[in-house]
Amino acid sequence: MPSRQTLTIVIAAFNEEASLPEMHRRLRAVLDGLDADTSVLYVDDGSRDGTWQVLQSLASDDPRVQLLRLARNFGKELALTAGLDHVDADAALVIDADGQDPPELIPQFVARWREGFDVVYGTRTQRDGESWLKRFTAAAFYRVMSRLSHTPIPPDTGDFRLMSRPVLDALRQLRERQRFMKGLFTWVGFRQVSLPYQRAPRLAGGSKFNYWRLWNLALEGITSFSTVPLRLATYVGLLTALGAFGWGLWIVARTVLWGDPVEGWPSLMTVVLFLGGIQLVALGIVGEYLGRLYLEVKQRPLYLVSEAKLPR
Template identity: 70%
Template sequence: MDRLVVLVPVFNESQVLETFHRRLAAVFDGLPLSCRVLYVDDGSADDSWALIGRLRGQDPRVDGLRLSRNFGKELALTAGLDAVEADALVVIDADLQDPPELIPEFVERWRQGFDVVYGRRLERAGESWLKRATASAFYRVMRRLSQTAIPADTGDFRLLSRRALDGLRGLRERQRFMKGLFAWVGFRQCALDYRRDARLAGRSKFNYWRLWNLALEGITSFSTAPLRVATYLGLATALVAFSAGVWVVLKTLLWGDPVAGYPSLMVVILLLGGVQLVALGILGEYLGRLYMEAKARPLYLVSETLAPPATDAPGARSGLSSKA
C-alpha cells in the first residue's frame, strides 16, 4: 500500500493542535493509503511538544520530531523532509488556514501523475489588505526577477511525490526559501485552487519585519537582478556625473563661472554617496549569504523524536527514516 506522510511544522501552536489533528485524522480514515503525520516542533516555548506526545498516545499514526531550538520554519520543513520516507508527502501548517480536508484532492492529482500539487489561494480570509497587497506584489516581482517560475499566491501547502522529495533532499543550501526550492525541482506540477481560512486561534508568527526578511531571502536566493541593478545605477550615475563635468568645463571656458554654491555641491555629494551605499548594501547581502554557506554549520539539530520501533508491523511502518 502506498504511504502518505503529512508534514506539519509547529511553533507555539498548542491552541489549535488538537482541533487540527482531529480534522486530519478524519481525513486519514477516508483515504485508501497508509497514512502518518509528522509534527516537527521548531523549539516551541509553550506545551506543543507535550501535546504532540499526548496525540501520539491517542493515535499511533503520529510521529514527532523536536528541534533543539527555534531554527525557523524553512529549516523545520527541511528537517521534516529529511526525516520521512513516503510515496507522497503533504506539507501543511497547523493553524487551519489551509484545510486538511483538501488532502484527498491533492492525492487525486498525484494519482493522475503530477509530482508537485500546490495550493493556490483564491482568497485570504483574516488578513489585512496591506498583507494581501504586499504578498501579491512580492510574488509578481519574484516572477520577473527570477529564472525559476515561482507560482503566485501559493504557500507551503502542497503535495510532493517521491522523486520530488528526493530532489529536494539534495538541495543543502543554508539560506533557504522553500517556496522557490519547491518550484526549482521542476517535474510535473499543477495548482489546486482553494479559499484560505482565517487562523483558528493565536496570532501569525510572521510579522511584517519577518516577511520583509523572507522576501529578501527569496530575492537573493533566486535572482542576481539586484546586483545588475546596482551596476546599471552606478553606470547611469557615472554618466550623469561625467556629462555634468563636461558642461561645467565648457561653461567656464565660454562664459566664466563664479564659485559654485554650497547647496548644489552637497546635493551632488549626497547623491553619489547614497548610490555607493546602496550598491555596497546589495553586495553585503550577497556576501553575507556566502559567509553563512562557507561556515558549513548543520542546517538544524534534533533534540527528541517520537517514532514507532522498527519491529512494528509493515502496515504501521513509521514515516520516519533512520535520519531522524
C-alpha cells in the same frame, strides 16, 4: 500507480498549542477515510509554549503521529526541511499548523497525485482573516519574483502541497543554508499542477510572521533565486557615473565660457549626497549576497534535533 500508497503529512509548528488539538482532530477525520497508509510528522520548531506537550499527547492517542523537536527555533524553512528529510513514504504533504490550509482538501491532492503529478500545490483564490496590507504585499512579492527570477514561482502559492518520492529525493540534494522553500519546490521541476482553494482564518492565535519577518523572507527569495539586484546595481552605478561625468563636463565648459563665482554649495552637497547614497545602496546589495556566501562556506548543519519519536 497502485491504489494504496504511503503518505506522510508534515506539519511545522512554532507556539501553536492552542490550534493543534482542533487541527489534528480535523486531520485525523480526513486520514481515517483516506485510501492510503498515512502518518503525521509534527516538527516542533523550538516552541516556547506548551506545543511539545500537546504534541506528545497527540502521539500517545494516535499511533500515526511522529514527532521531531528541534534544539531551538531554526525558522519555518529549516523546520520544513527537517520534516521532509525524515519522511520515509511514497509522498509527503506539507500543511500549516494553524488550520488556514484546510486538511479536508487532502483527498483532492492525493487524487491528482494518483493521476501522475509529482507536485500538487495549493493556489489561494481567497485569503480570509488577513489584512488588506498583507494581501497586497503578498501579491506584490509574487509578481516581483516572477519578473526577477528565472525559476517560475507560482503566484499566491504557499507551502501547502503534496510531493512524490522522486521530488523528496531531489530536495534532499539541495543543502543550501539560506532556504526559500517555495522556490526550491519549483526549482526541482517534475510534473506540477495547481489545486485552487480558499484559505481560511487561523484556528487560534496570531501569525508568527510579522511584516519584518515577511520582509526578510522576501529578501531570501529574491537573493536565492535572482541576481537581477546585482545587475541593477551595476546599471544604476554606470548611469550615475555617466551622469556625473556629463555634469562635470558642463561645469568645466561653463567655467571656461562664463566664469564661475564661488557659489554652488547647495548643488555640490546635493551631488555628493546623491552619489554617496547610490554607492551605499549598491554596497548594501552586494553585502546581502556576500553575507549569504559567508553563511554557506561555514557548512554548519541546517538544523539540530533534540528529541524524536519516529518509527524504527
